[in-house]
């Protein structure tokens with residue numbers, strides 16, 4: 001959440017000469033409403049169902065860089081789907097997270113007490129991010145360009 005998937009993903013796609021896609025954006029486009037509204041109006045389980053389907057469709061259809069919703073790896077079948085794919089976990093520490101997204105009300109899971117919420121989420125999820133990732137790239141104190149380069153290096157990819 002705010003680790004730079006959109007920013008770095010677009011840079012990476014540009015450098016690799018491929019398209020960028022984002023499952024959160026796919027869901028917003030298909031539903032015609034913001035993620036925070038889906039959470040509030042329809043509930044998180046409903047959103048997670050949409051997310052599972054969105055990830056499945058995007059992995060099947062999209063050959064470029066794909067940003068996954070931050071909670072998509074909570075689903076067992078999604079983690080199985082990602083096994084063997086070049087997945088990158090962009091990590092950051094809590095202070096960096098608060099600097100980047102702490103005051104952004106569009107992120108429903110961080111709406112109240114973002115520092116504590118972020119710690120709790122990460123404590124529950126870190127092992128899942130690590131489990132699905134082929135590479136873990138720290139984003140703290142790196143520019144988006146430096147992060148993109150670190151991803152290319154970690155996956156042993158070259159520019160287009």
Ligand SMILES: Nc1ncnc2c1ncn2[C@@H]1O[C@H](COP(=O)(O)OP(=O)(O)OP(=O)(O)O)[C@@H](O)[C@H]1O
Nearest residue numbers: 001002003004005006007008070100139142143144
């Ligand atoms: N390496 C970086 N250094 C500093 N700021 C960054 C870095 N990467 C991204 N940011 C900034 O942090 C914020 C969140 O980045 P971004 O939207 O790319 O994250 P995200 O992972 O796509 O978030 P979300 O999970 O909400 O989709 C943006 O304001 C972006 O400009």
Ligand SMILES: O=C(O)C1=C[C@@H](O)[C@@H](O)[C@H](O)C1
Nearest residue numbers: 001024035069070071107108
């Ligand atoms: O980490 C999460 O659970 C989320 C991350 C975002 O990408 C969105 O999918 C939504 O805000 C939930």
Ligand SMILES: [Mg+2]
Nearest residue numbers: 005006022067
């Ligand atoms: Mg994003």
